[in-house]
Amino acid sequence: MEDEPLNIVLFSGTEDRLQAAAVMASGAAALGKRVNIFLQYWGLEAFRKDRITAGLGLAPEAGERGAALVAAAAQAGQQPWHATLRVAKELGEIDVQACSLSMDVLKIEEEDLDPLVDGVEGVTAFYLNAGDGHIIFI
Amino acid sequence: MEDEPLNIVLFSGTEDRLQAAAVMASGAAALGKRVNIFLQYWGLEAFRKDRITAGLGLAPEAGERGAALVAAAAQAGQQPWHATLRVAKELGEIDVQACSLSMDVLKIEEEDLDPLVDGVEGVTAFYLNAGDGHIIFI
Amino acid sequence: MEDEPLNIVLFSGTEDRLQAAAVMASGAAALGKRVNIFLQYWGLEAFRKDRITAGLGLAPEAGERGAALVAAAAQAGQQPWHATLRVAKELGEIDVQACSLSMDVLKIEEEDLDPLVDGVEGVTAFYLNAGDGHIIFI
Numbered sequence: 001m002e003d004e005p006l007n008i009v010l011f012s013g014t015e016d017r018l019q020a021a022a023v024m025a026s027g028a029a030a031l032g033k034r035v036n037i038f039l040q041y042w043g044l045e046a047f048r049k050d051r052i053t054a055g056l057g058l059a060p061e062a063g064e065r066g067a068a069l070v071a072a073a074a075q076a077g078q079q080p081w082h083a084t085l086r087v088a089k090e091l092g093e094i095d096v097q098a099c100s101l102s103m104d105v106l107k108i109e110e111e112d113l114d115p116l117v118d119g120v121e122g123v124t125a126f127y128l129n130a131g132d133g134h135i136i137f138i
Numbered sequence: 139m140e141d142e143p144l145n146i147v148l149f150s151g152t153e154d155r156l157q158a159a160a161v162m163a164s165g166a167a168a169l170g171k172r173v174n175i176f177l178q179y180w181g182l183e184a185f186r187k188d189r190i191t192a193g194l195g196l197a198p199e200a201g202e203r204g205a206a207l208v209a210a211a212a213q214a215g216q217q218p219w220h221a222t223l224r225v226a227k228e229l230g231e232i233d234v235q236a237c238s239l240s241m242d243v244l245k246i247e248e249e250d251l252d253p254l255v256d257g258v259e260g261v262t263a264f265y266l267n268a269g270d271g272h273i274i275f276i
Numbered sequence: 277m278e279d280e281p282l283n284i285v286l287f288s289g290t291e292d293r294l295q296a297a298a299v300m301a302s303g304a305a306a307l308g309k310r311v312n313i314f315l316q317y318w319g320l321e322a323f324r325k326d327r328i329t330a331g332l333g334l335a336p337e338a339g340e341r342g343a344a345l346v347a348a349a350a351q352a353g354q355q356p357w358h359a360t361l362r363v364a365k366e367l368g369e370i371d372v373q374a375c376s377l378s379m380d381v382l383k384i385e386e387e388d389l390d391p392l393v394d395g396v397e398g399v400t401a402f403y404l405n406a407g408d409g410h411i412i413f414i
Contacts, residue, residue, distance in 0.1 A: 009274070011158050013199045016317050020287050020413075023316075023377060027399030040161075041154050042199045060198055060336055061289045061318045066382070073381040101161060105211040106204070123165030136285070136413045137158075137274045147412070149296050151337040178299075179292050180337045198336055239299060243349040244342070261303030275300075275412045 167230025305368025
């Protein structure tokens with residue numbers, strides 16, 4: 001399975017989960033693995049040009065304390081999730097595809113999306129590209 | 139791993155995540171894969187006869203805008219998650235099992251569950267049926 | 277893949293998802309599998325000495341009814357998630373590692389963590405230990 005890609009279905013649209021996805025992708029790319037990211041629902045929304053640098057909030061369990069710590073880390077220079085992903089994409093082989101069904105539901109057109117997104121595909125294409133590699137749903 | 143099933147641990151009980159699970163299952167079934175779905179906690183609650191067609195809400199990050207878009211898609215004819223799953227189950231080989239431990243915690247009896255659910259099993263049975271196939275936690 | 281470990285990225289910090297993670301780990305260990313747990317964000321926070329036995333709340337979709345049922349199960353003697361994990365760790369081979377990046381963001385030191393945590397590592401070390409085993413993100 002050495003040559004198989006890491007596959008991430010990125011459904012969530014909170015900054016903490018987006019950062020977790022970017023870190024998982026980045027780590028796999030650093031090990032020379034291909035990475036496929038498939039954007040659904042709020043994960044897809046987060047890649048809209050007009051949303052990608054917006055504050056997208058955290059998972060509810062963050063609480064006030066967690067939110068303050070994440071904000072402090074950002075202020076201290078921690079890269080936002082989209083920057084982590086952009087750097088990883090420059091160094092490794094990361095393909096980001098929008099789920100065609102979620103595009104329809106959320107009325108998003110390809111030109112609405114940040115250039116980090118490489119294209120649009122359906123779920124069967126995602127599975128075919130995933131091969132025997134791991135699939136992580138975030 | 140060609141012949142291995144896709145395995146979904148369905149923990150979440152919001153309509154967007156249920157739809158994501160139904161789409162992932164449906165796509166895998168369309169490719170001729172067996173699919174095992176293991177229902178825990180709020181994913182299990184969603185399959186109660188008296189809840190399955192109820193409005194179950196969305197993930198918190200949907201926000202008002204997201205909720206309005208999902209509602210509009212439903213009004214425009216998008217299948218609800220349980221219909222997506224029902225169709226997929228008629229066409230492919232999808233086995234839906236309730237987690238026995240979650241049944242106990244949530245005081246659910248087998249007769250409370252929609253016929254989409256094929257049975258009740260423990261987590262070790264789930265692993266044994268999962269074989270070497272992917273496991274996705276939603 | 278028989279000899280490969282089960283790998284859990286534990287991101288979530290609500291009691292229901294922590295319990296789900298503990299049950300998945302426990303079931304795999306009962307089948308003789310090695311289990312690697314990698315703690316990120318709120319999953320990591322939950323392992324702080326001063327938080328591990330605190331009430332950490334449930335996923336938002338639990339609702340009042342769900343919360344009441346989970347509370348009743350606890351009162352009726354259901355083990356909390358950390359006890360499930362502690363027992364599983366005594367019986368099987370479960371390694372719990374804190375994500376170094378999350379440690380930095382949340383300003384957590386190793387001595388702040390419950391002894392259930394075996395060490396701290398980066399995401400590439402996690403992947404290398406994961407081998408060809410399943411990766412589940414919770």
